[in-house]
Amino acid sequence: MTIKDQDLSKKHDLATRILIQAIESANESISIFKKRSTIAMLISCEETLLELIPMVEIVANENPRYRGKLIRFKKTLEAVQLGSDVELICPAL
Numbered sequence: 001m002t003i004k005d006q007d008l009s010k011k012h013d014l015a016t017r018i019l020i021q022a023i024e025s026a027n028e029s030i031s032i033f034k035k036r037s038t039i040a041m042l043i044s045c046e047e048t049l050l051e052l053i054p055m056v057e058i059v060a061n062e063n064p065r066y067r068g069k070l071i072r073f074k075k076t077l078e079a080v081q082l083g084s085d086v087e088l089i090c091p092a093l
């Protein structure tokens with residue numbers, strides 16, 4: 001494996017770890033919101049998603065196979081904002 005290949009592998013591993021952490025954080029916020037459907041929890045869930053989306057965008061731009069996760073984050077944010085039923089984000093990559 002060349003040095004360039006190793007760098008790409010490390011970059012991919014970092015992107016994957018960042019995405020996994022973002023999904024876990026989003027799902028935790030969604031779970032709390034679903035347990036306690038208050039305005040405060042709604043705002044907290046919305047803020048969490050708004051803060052995570054830029055990181056997920058960076059990861060999706062680096063690795064196009066993660067664009068589906070970015071779309072899912074945006075749809076989840078939209079559901080929260082519209083008061084629709086909110087589902088957890090599937091952690092499968």
